[in-house]
Structures are given as C-alpha cells and as structure tokens.
Amino acid sequence: xxxxxxxxxxxxxxxxxxxxxxxxxxxxxxxxxxDGDSQRVLSDQWDAHPKP
Amino acid sequence: xxxxxxPSAPISACPACAAAPSAQQVAQAALRDAxxxxxxxxxxxxxxxxxxxxxxxxxxxxxxxxxxxxxxxVQVKGEAGAERLIAALAAAGFEAQELxxxxxxxxxxxxxxxxxxxxxxxxxxxxxxxxxxxVAVWSGATDATRDLFHWISAAITLPAIAFAARPFFAxxxxxLSVRRLNMDVPIVLAILLALGTSLWETALSGAHAYFDxxxxxxxxxxxxxxxxxxxxxxxxxxxxxxxxxxVPRALRLRDGVEETVPxxxxxxxxxxxxxxxxxxxxDGVIAEGASxxxxxxxxxxxxxxxxxxxxxxxxxxVNLTGPLVVRAxxxxxxxxxxxxxxxxxxxxxxxxxxTPLADRAAKLYAPGVHVLSxxxxxxxxxxxxDLRVALNIAAAVLIITCPCALGLAVPAVTTAAxxxxxxxxxxxxxxxxxxxxxxxxxxxxxxxxxxTEGAPQPCDLSVLRPEQRPxxxxxxxxxxxxxxxxxxxxxxxxxxxxxxxxxxxxxPGHGTEGQWQGQRLRLGRAxxxxxxxxxxxxxxxxxxxxxxxxxxxxxQFTDRLRRGAxxxxxxxxxxxxxxxxxxGDRVPVVQALAxxxxxxxxxxxxxxxxxxARITALQAAGARVLMVGxxxxxxxxxxxxxxxISPATALDAARVAADVVLLGGDLAPIPKALITATxxxxxxxxxxxxxxVYNLVAVPLAVAGLATPLIAALAxxxxxxxxxxxxxxxR
Numbered sequence: 001x002x003x004x005x006x007x008x009x010x011x012x013x014x015x016x017x018x019x020x021x022x023x024x025x026x027x028x029x030x031x032x033x034x035d036g037d038s039q040r041v042l043s044d045q046w047d048a049h050p051k052p
Numbered sequence: 053x054x055x056x057x058x059p060s061a062p063i064s065a066c067p068a069c070a071a072a073p074s075a076q077q078v079a080q081a082a083l084r085d086a087x088x089x090x091x092x093x094x095x096x097x098x099x100x101x102x103x104x105x106x107x108x109x110x111x112x113x114x115x116x117x118x119x120x121x122x123x124x125x126v127q128v129k130g131e132a133g134a135e136r137l138i139a140a141l142a143a144a145g146f147e148a149q150e151l152x153x154x155x156x157x158x159x160x161x162x163x164x165x166x167x168x169x170x171x172x173x174x175x176x177x178x179x180x181x182x183x184x185x186x187v188a189v190w191s192g193a194t195d196a197t198r199d200l201f202h203w204i205s206a207a208i209t210l211p212a213i214a215f216a217a218r219p220f221f222a223x224x225x226x227x228l229s230v231r232r233l234n235m236d237v238p239i240v241l242a243i244l245l246a247l248g249t250s251l252w253e254t255a256l257s258g259a260h261a262y263f264d265x266x267x268x269x270x271x272x273x274x275x276x277x278x279x280x281x282x283x284x285x286x287x288x289x290x291x292x293x294x295x296x297x298x299v300p301r302a303l304r305l306r307d308g309v310e311e312t313v314p315x316x317x318x319x320x321x322x323x324x325x326x327x328x329x330x331x332x333x334x335d336g337v338i339a340e341g342a343s344x345x346x347x348x349x350x351x352x353x354x355x356x357x358x359x360x361x362x363x364x365x366x367x368x369x370v371n372l373t374g375p376l377v378v379r380a381x382x383x384x385x386x387x388x389x390x391x392x393x394x395x396x397x398x399x400x401x402x403x404x405x406x407t408p409l410a411d412r413a414a415k416l417y418a419p420g421v422h423v424l425s426x427x428x429x430x431x432x433x434x435x436x437x438d439l440r441v442a443l444n445i446a447a448a449v450l451i452i453t454c455p456c457a458l459g460l461a462v463p464a465v466t467t468a469a470x471x472x473x474x475x476x477x478x479x480x481x482x483x484x485x486x487x488x489x490x491x492x493x494x495x496x497x498x499x500x501x502x503x504t505e506g507a508p509q510p511c512d513l514s515v516l517r518p519e520q521r522p523x524x525x526x527x528x529x530x531x532x533x534x535x536x537x538x539x540x541x542x543x544x545x546x547x548x549x550x551x552x553x554x555x556x557x558x559x560p561g562h563g564t565e566g567q568w569q570g571q572r573l574r575l576g577r578a579x580x581x582x583x584x585x586x587x588x589x590x591x592x593x594x595x596x597x598x599x600x601x602x603x604x605x606x607x608q609f610t611d612r613l614r615r616g617a618x619x620x621x622x623x624x625x626x627x628x629x630x631x632x633x634x635x636g637d638r639v640p641v642v643q644a645l646a647x648x649x650x651x652x653x654x655x656x657x658x659x660x661x662x663x664x665a666r667i668t669a670l671q672a673a674g675a676r677v678l679m680v681g682x683x684x685x686x687x688x689x690x691x692x693x694x695x696x697i698s699p700a701t702a703l704d705a706a707r708v709a710a711d712v713v714l715l716g717g718d719l720a721p722i723p724k725a726l727i728t729a730t731x732x733x734x735x736x737x738x739x740x741x742x743x744x745v746y747n748l749v750a751v752p753l754a755v756a757g758l759a760t761p762l763i764a765a766l767a768x769x770x771x772x773x774x775x776x777x778x779x780x781x782x783r
Binding site for chain 2: 004008011012015016018019022023026031032033034035036039040041042043045
C-alpha cells in the first residue's frame with residue numbers, strides 16, 4: 001500500500017495540471033471561435049514559416 | 053507598419069509637445085487601437101478566412117484583422133475607415149456590413165458564460181478525483197485506508213464545492229431572503245447536508261461518505277445552467293448583431309458644412325440633412341426641401357406621404373425622393389420611436405407573469421422533498437433513537453431525490469430545440485418562448501412588411517406599348533423612389549433597353565420628367581403626370597406615365613407576398629389554428645390580400661390601439677394568440693399577445709418586443725416552429741416524468757436506509773444521462 005503515498009499525489013497533480021491548462025485556455029479566448037479554429041487548420045498560409 | 057509609428061503632422065501645436073512627444077504617441081496609439089467590426093454574412097470556409105484576412109492586412113492602414121467564423125465577423129484594428137474596408141472586401145468578392153461597436157461590445161466577452169465554464173471545470177476535476185478514491189472505498193477498502201481516502205476526498209471536495217456551487221448558494225439565499233422557495237433551495241440543502249454528514253461520518257470513521265455525490269450533483273447542475281446560458285447567449289449576440297447593423301450616424305449641418313456625427317451627440321435644434329433612402333434619425337420639423345416619406349413601418353400604410361417644409365417627421369420614417377433638411381425637436385430617448393421601445397420594455401414584466409414549467413415543477417418538488425426528508429429523519433430517530441443513523445438517512449433522501457435530472461430537464465430540451473430553430477432561421481430570444489409558442493391556437497398576422505415584402509411590384513406591364521417601354525425605363529431609372537426602382541427592375545428583367553431621353557430631372561415629391569423628340573414625358577404622381585385623381589380612391593398603388601400628347605397611363609403596383617407566406621397560412625390553417633389578418637392599411641388592399649391567402653377573418657385600417665385591443669379581447673375569450681408583425685404600429689400588439697414573432701427587417705422596437713426573430717425572409721418556418729415548440733414541451737414533460745419515476749424507485753430505498761453512496765451515485769448519473777438523451781431525441 002506504500003505506493004499510494006506516491007500515486008494519490010501524482011494523480012491529483014496531473015488532474016490539477018489539466019485544470020490549470022483548461023483555465024489558461026479559457027482565459028486566453030481559445031473558445032471564442034470554434035468553427036474558425038477547425039477551419040484554420042486547413043489553411044497553408046503559415047506552413048513554411050510561423051506567423052510573425 | 054513602421055511608417056505609422058513615425059510622427060507625422062503634430063496633433064497638438066503646443067510647444068511642450070515637441071519636448072514631450074508622449075501625448076502624441078498616446079493619441080496615435082489610441083487611433084491604431086480603434087476597432088471596426090464588420091459582419092460577413094457569406095463567409096463559410098478556410099479559404100474565405102484566408103482571403104479576408106490577407107485582403108485586409110494588405111491595406112497599409114490596417115494593423116490587424118482577425119476573422120471569427122463562428123460569429124461570421126471580422127475585427128479590424130487600425131486607422132482605416134469602414135467604407136474603405138467594405139470596398140476592399142467587395143473587390144475580393146465578400147459582402148460586408150459595418151456593425152455598431154457600442155452595441156456589440158457587451159457580448160464580446162461573455163463573462164457569465166466563462167465564469168460558469170470555470171466552475172464546471174473545477175466541479176468536473178474534483179468529482180473525477182473523488183470518484184477514483186470512492187471506487188477504492190466501494191471495492192472494499194477498510195479501516196485506516198478508508199478513513200485516509202475519505203479525508204483526502206474531504207480536502208478536495210470542500211474547496212471545490214465552495215467555488216463551484218456558489219451560483220446555487222447565491223440563488224438560494226436570494227430566494228430565501230424574500231421568503232420564497234426555488235429549485236436551488238433543496239439543491240443547497242442537499243449539498244450542505246451531504247457535506248455535513250460526510251464530514252461527521254469521516255471523523256467517526258464511519259463507512260459511508262457522500263463527497264462524490266455532492267460533487268457530481270454540482271457538476272450536472274452546472275452543466276444544465278451552462279447549456280441554458282449558451283442558448284440565450286447565442287440568441288442575444290445574434291439579436292444584438294441585428295441591432296448593430298444600423299450604425300446610428302447622422303449628417304449635421306453646422307454653418308452650412310456637413311459633418312457626420314453619432315446620433316447620440318445630437319441635441320434638439322440641430323439642423324440635419326437626410327438624404328433620399330435614409331431613415332430619420334430624430335423627431336423634427338422639415339426646414340427645407342420637398343420629398344416623399346415612407347411611413348409603412350410606423351403606421352402600416354403602404355403609400356408614401358408627400359413632405360414639405362413645416363411638416364413634422366418622426367424618427368424611423370424613410371425619406372424617399374428628395375434631400376431634406378430637418379430641424380430636430382426630440383433626439384435619442386425622447387423620440388416617439390424610443391418612447392415606444394421603452395413602453396415595450398416596461399410591458400416585458402407583464403410577460404414574466406407566465407410561470408415556466410420548471411418553476412411549477414420546483415414549487416411542487418421542493419416542499420415535497422423537504423417534508424419527505426424530515427419525515428424520514430423523525431421516523432428513524434423515533435424508531436432507533438440513533439441521531440447519527442437518522443441524519444444519515446435524511447441526507448441520503450435529499451441526495452437521492454437529486455434535482456439534477458430536473459435541473460437538466462428544461463435546459464437540455466430548450467437548447468436542442470433552439471438550436472434546431474436557429475438553423476431554420478428562427479432566433480428564440482425569450483427563455484419561456486418555446487413553452488408559450490406550444491400553446492398557441494390563434495395566429496394574428498400584420499400585412500405590410502410581414503405577409504408582404506413592404507415593397508411594391510408592378511402588376512401588369514402590358515398596358516405599356518412596346519415602343520413606350522424604353523421611355524418609361526429611362527424615366528424610372530432617373531429616380532430613387534421605390535415605385536420607380538421596382539418598375540425599372542421589372543422592365544430591365546424583360547430585356548428592355550432605356551431610350552436616350554434628354555433633360556432627365558427628378559422633381560421631388562412629384563416624379564421625373566424628360567424630353568423625347570420634342571415632347572415632354574412625365575412619370576409620377578397622379579395629379580402631376582396624369583388626371584387629377586385622389587390616390588386614396590384607387591384600388592391599388594399606381595404611378596402615371598404621360599407619353600407626350602397621349603392619354604396618361606396608370607401603372608399599377610401591388611405589394612408582393614413574402615416568400616413562404618401562402619405556405620405558412622395554409623399550414624397553420626391545416627394544423628387547426630385560427631388565422632387572422634390585422635392591418636393598418638386601406639380596406640381594398642387588405643381585402644384583396646386576405647382573399648388571395650384564404651384568410652376569412654380580417655380587419656383593415658386598424659389603429660395600433662385597435663390591434664392591441666383586438667388581441668387582448670381574443671385572449672380574454674380564452675385564445676392563446678401568436679402575433680406576427682414588424683412595424684411600430686404592431687409593438688403594442690406584439691407585447692400583449694401570448695407569444696410574438698417579428699422578422700429581422702422589422703424596426704428595432706418591434707424586434708425588442710418579439711419573443712422570436714425570423715432571420716431569413718421566408719415565413720414558411722413559422723408553422724414548423726410551432727410544431728418544434730410543441731414537441732419540445734412534450735419532451736420537457738417526459739423528462740419530468742422520467743425524473744418522477746426514478747424518484748419513485750429510489751426514494752423508498754433511501755427511506756429504508758438502503759441507499760449506499762454507490763447506489764446514490766449510480767442512480768443520480770443514470771437519471772441525468774437518461775434525461776439528456778431524451779432531449780436529444782427531439783428531431
């Protein structure tokens with residue numbers, strides 16, 4: 001059962017990382033245009049070089 | 053971009069600015085951050101996004117352009133004017149319209165929705181972790197291990213609930229502080245009791261803790277709230293986009309010089325120029341110019357009214373033929389248009405008297421659950437004398453009668469139904485609109501602008517001899533009057549080429565005239581171009597053509613039916629609804645239209661008050677009336693009806709008053725909307741029944757003391773998922 005001492009904090013930490021990542025995406029307006037984001041993948045405009 | 057940063061002409065001439073250029077930089081930065089939002093109704097794919105953004109970014113004045121495909125808008129930062137951007141997009145093949153920045157600013161960031169989403173995420177995160185720990189307990193952890201898991205669960209649950217369930221706490225407190233019960237009161241009580249007994253049990257190393265139940269309850273309920281919020285946020289942003297399409301600007305004359313100013317800056321006494329085709333921005337008196345005014349949106353009459361100096365005009369009327377100078381008498385909130393809109397806003401509270409199904413269910417449900425839980429507590433305490441067992445069972449009863457199925461029952465269905473209607477071009481604005489639409493048995497239509505397009509079409513061109521047609525076309529094209537425009541369009545449609553008529557000129561308020569082979573041709577009003585007939589006497593709207601020496605010819609016009617109007621009326625009558633036509637227009641016109649559509653119950657020349665009174669009388673007689681109308685003369689009727697629909701072309705005041713806005717020009721979706729609304733209400737009732745049946749099974753288990761946390765979690769999730777799936781069946 002000693003393994004629980006590690007596993008429980010690790011699982012909480014990983015879940016917490018997911019939560020923090022989600023909060024970050026919400027705050028940086030990443031859900032404002034779901035349709036546009038799915039279409040922008042098809043654009044080859046910035047394929048060769050990143051957007052300045 | 054560098055060129056923009058370089059200081060050009062100094063904005064301020066003061067000597068200090070040369071030493072400290074920061075003020076100028078600040079001013080330029082503000083200019084660069086000026087944002088323009090354009091609506092792009094035709095954009096739909098990745099290629100469109102690329103083209104629009106590349107086109108706009110290629111303009112030197114634009115710093116950044118970003119397309120939002122979900123909202124079909126592009127937001128442009130930079131110094132470019134809207135006209136320039138629209139022209140650039142038109143050259144690239146995209147139709148664009150400017151949106152009023154002030155009107156849409158409110159919905160740019162959806163704070164309430166974002167807040168709910170965060171709480172939903174925290175509840176989801178916490179419930180998954182606690183559920184993992186609970187699974188270990190359910191599968192046989194005992195003694196110290198179980199206690200440890202319970203304590204960890206408590207450590208996760210308490211802060212998570214404190215954050216995630218705050219909307220419920222706030223709502224329940226608001227209801228209790230005015231001594232009322234709502235759905236949130238039993239929810240909050242269940243959450244608090246679950247937490248309390250679980251902590252107590254954990255401290256005494258008991259076997260059962262309901263931390264996971266409290267969290268999943270919060271999670272499902274937040275999901276319902278979020279669905280509800282999304283539906284209305286979409287409707288609100290679309291409705292605001294409609295309002296924002298009319299950018300409120302006016303041309304003010306100051307010392308004879310025109311300047312474009314926002315309508316908000318106008319004061320009474322200002323002289324304004326109103327160009328042909330423009331809407332009056334204010335109430336006022338005509339100071340100069342002669343023209344004709346289209347009052348159809350305000351009064352319902354289709355014929356233009358002649359306008360001359362000294363005549364009063366109201367905001368919202370359209371100037372047709374000649375430029376006018378208007379002296380403002382009332383601006384902004386004082387105009388007749390605004391006063392009407394305000395009246396409607398006040399009347400909105402009257403509509404709030406309708407109790408939605410969810411509230412009616414909550415009124416039965418909340419006291420029932422509390423009484424049941426109290427009885428279970430009393431029974432077990434008297435029976436066993438054990439306070440701990442009795443409290444545990446009371447908590448189990450509250451948790452297992454979990455209102456999350458009820459909390460999801462309505463939002464899940466209305467979200468599905470509103471989404472379906474939105475794809476058909478109907479925007480559901482009001483939260484109880486679907487329920488009220490489902491009860492409708494009488495449909496009242498307005499005529500001008502609702503059943504008809506509000507734009508006249510020539511009904512018979514054969515009165516013109518072939519050699520006269522090019523002459524009429526030439527005269528008609530010289531005018532911006534709607535009758536002339538539609539006549540020109542119809543003649544062009546027949547392949548007519550305009551003749552070379554000389555000296556073409558428009559005489560505002562009368563018509564156009566020109567010279568052709570030494571003869572004077574005229575096209576226009578009856579008394580001017582043709583015989584002296586009062587226009588009210590003719591059956592149809594007409595314009596007269598005088599071919600030199602010959603007899604003047606009357607070209608008659610009829611207001612064309614809106615697309616889907618006949619279909620909508622037939623479908624509604626087939627569905628057993630009573631269809632009534634109420635119009636402010638003249639008797640013969642309304643009679644002809646009623647006959648064409650097969651409406652037997654019609655009333656013409658109805659004043660706005662008469663319309664509202666008729667609807668109130670119908671409702672008093674027990675009918676549930678759906679009013680479909682677009683004008684200012686309909687707003688009183690729209691608000692007194694049980695439910696109301698207004699086309700997107702309607703005046704702002706009418707759109708505000710309506711529960712549902714019809715986005716396309718087609719009326720055919722109206723009967724289908726009634727069917728969808730009826731089906732949605734059936735699903736909502738079904739969902740309540742599912743929740744009740746599930747409670748009938750689960751509550752006896754809880755009262756008997758058999759509900760372990762595992763059973764509670766299973767039953768709760770099962771009921772919520774069933775209710776959501778049932779909502780998805782809405783097809």
